[in-house]
Each structure stands twice: as structure tokens, then as C-alpha cells.
Amino acid sequence: MNLHEYQGKELLKSYGVKIQEGILCHTPDEVFEAANRLRTERNSEGCVVKAQVHAGGRGKGGGVKFAPTPEKAREKGQDILGMMLVTPQTSAAGKLVRKVLVCEDAYIPGASDPKEFYISVLMDRAKKCDVIIYSTEGGMDIEKVAEETPHLVHKEWIDPLLGLRPFQVNKICFNLGLSGTAFKEMSAFVTSLYKAYVASDASLFEINPCLKTSSDTIIAVDAKVSIDDNALFRHPDLEAQRDKDEEDPTEVIASEADLNYVKLDGNVGCMVNGAGLAMATMDMIQLSGGEPANFLDVGGTANAERVEKAFNIILSDPNVKAILVNIFGGIVRCDRVAQGVIDAYNNIGAINVPIIVRLQGTNADIAKKMIDESGLKVYSAIELKEAAELVKKVLS
Ligand code: GDP
Ligand code: MN
Numbered sequence: 001m002n003l004h005e006y007q008g009k010e011l012l013k014s015y016g017v018k019i020q021e022g023i024l025c026h027t028p029d030e031v032f033e034a035a036n037r038l039r040t041e042r043n044s045e046g047c048v049v050k051a052q053v054h055a056g057g058r059g060k061g062g063g064v065k066f067a068p069t070p071e072k073a074r075e076k077g078q079d080i081l082g083m084m085l086v087t088p089q090t091s092a093a094g095k096l097v098r099k100v101l102v103c104e105d106a107y108i109p110g111a112s113d114p115k116e117f118y119i120s121v122l123m124d125r126a127k128k129c130d131v132i133i134y135s136t137e138g139g140m141d142i143e144k145v146a147e148e149t150p151h152l153v154h155k156e157w158i159d160p161l162l163g164l165r166p167f168q169v170n171k172i173c174f175n176l177g178l179s180g181t182a183f184k185e186m187s188a189f190v191t192s193l194y195k196a197y198v199a200s201d202a203s204l205f206e207i208n209p210c211l212k213t214s215s216d217t218i219i220a221v222d223a224k225v226s227i228d229d230n231a232l233f234r235h236p237d238l239e240a241q242r243d244k245d246e247e248d249p250t251e252v253i254a255s256e257a258d259l260n261y262v263k264l265d266g267n268v269g270c271m272v273n274g275a276g277l278a279m280a281t282m283d284m285i286q287l288s289g290g291e292p293a294n295f296l297d298v299g300g301t302a303n304a305e306r307v308e309k310a311f312n313i314i315l316s317d318p319n320v321k322a323i324l325v326n327i328f329g330g331i332v333r334c335d336r337v338a339q340g341v342i343d344a345y346n347n348i349g350a351i352n353v354p355i356i357v358r359l360q361g362t363n364a365d366i367a368k369k370m371i372d373e374s375g376l377k378v379y380s381a382i383e384l385k386e387a388a389e390l391v392k393k394v395l396s
Helices: 005-014 028-042 070-080 142-148 166-175 180-199 229-234 249-256 275-287 304-315 334-348 364-372 384-395
Strands: 022-025 047-051 064-067 100-104 115-124 129-135 153-158 202-212 218-220 224-227 260-263 268-272 294-297 322-329 355-361 378-381
Touching (some): 005 022, 005 180, 005 224, 022 028, 028 047, 028 100, 047 070, 115 153, 129 166, 129 180, 142 153, 153 166, 180 202, 180 218, 224 229, 249 304, 275 294, 294 304, 304 322, 304 334, 322 384, 334 355, 334 378, 364 378, 378 384
Parallel strands (some): 268 294, 268 322, 322 355, 355 378
Antiparallel strands (some): 022 100, 047 100, 115 129, 115 202, 202 218, 202 224
16 A cells, blocks of 8 residues: 655654654645645745645656745645645556645755755565665666666665564665764664554655755655555555555456455457466457457356456456457356356446356356357357457457
8 A cells, every 4th residue: 555745754754753744735725725724834935835645756747846935835725725636656647636735845955955865665575674775876867877887876784584684774874875863863763664664554755855954864765665565554544545546446346345356458358267377368358459458357156246346357458359258267267257157247237248167167057058049149168268259259
């Protein structure tokens, strides 16, 4: 589950990580008020208006704007709120901006120049431990830095039993070229950041930029936070922050029905039990000249109710020209699944796309007979090859 920047920053702050302070706003008038408050309470003359959507690269898409006065901030708020923000990480249509975070200006020149760093924490699957990735070249082009000057991106792996050790923290601060107050500040920042990452069962913390201000304070200016879905039951406070507006609506319906569904761009819907079989089915669709419209794993209990829900989800995609049901009846008997398909078909009514059902396993022959005799516009197959031929036939 992804958090918005404002939620991620609050989470960091609760673990003692210093952040660029901000106020969440939903209207241009609220933006004006917030800018005024940051002036009086935080002594920040200008402010930054930042679109809150689940996508990075907002600055490049015009979703992060500096405003020297509260009046200007209101104008920026007007521009950004309600816009379809297109960034390198969104679709071409972009994402609707429903709220903005109005932040104090953290880049005020002073005793020393502000400097942007990059710091992230994530799991290194190959090394089976967490890794802190960091660089002196923070800001909006870290992907380019990683590609063109990879020696400027450092990694520190963390032993899961020993945790992050002080010498590792020192090494990070040293490699970032810090000394004095900024060194101490960065030590505290990295230590608290890793503590927050572990305690919240996160799968990603990306702080870019992490800023050294002109007074040598280290703060998080941006925060991209993902929490491991499998651990959400331990964090009801975080789960409550889930913003379903940011997620694909059919994927939300599917996850509520406990179906593993990922929408894709093709024309053949698939309903399969088991992730491995689902992948193989998608390959087979591709080989027979179609493109999978989705990944959908109905799981072990492919009963009528789940089959019906799955049909509804697949059919809500207007690109779907055919549906391939590929179910292996191991624990669940094929005749039960066939009855589920027939019931779902009758309940939904008016299904205009051809459905190819391939049931293999216990009672597969009975299942095929039931479907063939149901009088519905459903093609049945037992062999995968037959099913592939049918897909090809109905698409042509
Ligand atoms: P992203 O583009 O989605 O990663 O959004 P960020 O939160 O990283 O903001 C983008 C850029 O806005 C940063 O890299 C900064 O250059 C700039 N920015 C953010 N906060 C401030 C600020 O307080 N003052 C100024 N002048 N620029 C800021
Ligand atoms: Mn950023």
C-alpha cells in the first residue's frame, strides 16, 4: 500500500525524523490560509504547493510550484487542484489532483547553501536483507544519476540480526561529504529513518530530496512510502490511511472480493486458479494471437459466487473481446466449477462476449458435458491446445 507524501512525512515525524513542515489543503482558499500560517508560525515567507497523488516526478509535470506570497500560493493552488497531472510515472491521461500539501520554503540561502541528497531504504531480495541506497546527487534526476554515474550511488546493506550499526551510519555521513553539525544531523536522520522503516513494516522509503538546509539541519522534503500489504493487519492506523481514489477501481473491487486481479491492456479476459497457471494461460493467449486483458487468480475456492464476481470484474473492461476460463480441478471438482460458470452466466445475463471454458482435473468430462448441454454461448475444452484454438477462432 502506498502513502501520500503528507502521510509519509507524518509517519517519519512520529519516529523523530525531521521533515519540511506542511499543511494539507483541498481548496485555493485553504492554500491561502496555510501560506499565511506558515508565514506567522514557521517564519517562512514563501511556500511550495505540492500535488498529492501516488506518482513521483510531480515537479517535472508541474505539480510542485513555489509561491513567494500567500496570494500567489492561492493562484498555484487554483492551477494544481483539479488538474490531471501527467508525470513520467503516470499514464498519458494523468492523475486527478484532489489535494495539495502547502510546505514551508526549505531552500532559503544562508550560512551555507542548501544541498539535496538522495536516501532510500528497501529490501534487497538477492542479498536477503535491507539496503540503504544514498547519493550526494539528490533531486529530480536520480534515475539519470544511477544510469550515467553509478559510482555516485552508494549502498549499505543491513544485517537483519545486527540491525543498522553506528559505523555504517558514520560511513554514510562521511560518503555524503558531511562534517560538524550536518554530520550529527544526518546520523540522527538515518538512524531514525531506518527505525521507522522497520517498525512500520515498510517495503520502501524513498526520501528525495533529503535536504541539508542553510542552517545545517537535515530534513525530508519528499517522502515516498510503501507499506507491505501482508503486514497491514499489524498497522490499523496506517491501513486507515489507504486512499482508494488513487488505486484502479476494478482492482479495489477485486481486492475486496479477495481476488488477485491486475488489469492489463489486451483483449482476452482470463479467469484462472493459481498464479502459475494464470501466467501460463497468459502466455498461451499471446501465442494464439490475443493479448491478455488481465491477470486474475480466483484462488483455491472457485465457487459460483467467486466465479460470478470474477466475471463481473472482467466484463467491466470494455476492451474484452473473449474470456478464457482455465481452471484446474484439484481440490475443487470441475463439475462444481462448471455449475458455478453456468449459474454466474445465468445470473449476470446478456453476456455478449464468447467464453471459452477449459476445465481439467477431477470430473473434467462431466463438467464438459454440463457446459456443452447448458445451451449457453460457452465453448468448452479439456486440453489447453483446444482452448487456444478456440480463442483464435472467436477472435478472428
Ligand atoms: P517529485 O518531483 O514528485 O519528486 O516532488 P518533490 O517533493 O521531490 O519536489 C520536487 C522539487 O521541488 C524538489 O526537488 C525541489 O527542487 C523543489 N522543492 C521542494 N520543496 C521546495 C522548497 O521548499 N523550496 C524550493 N525553492 N523548492 C522546493
Ligand atoms: Mn521527489
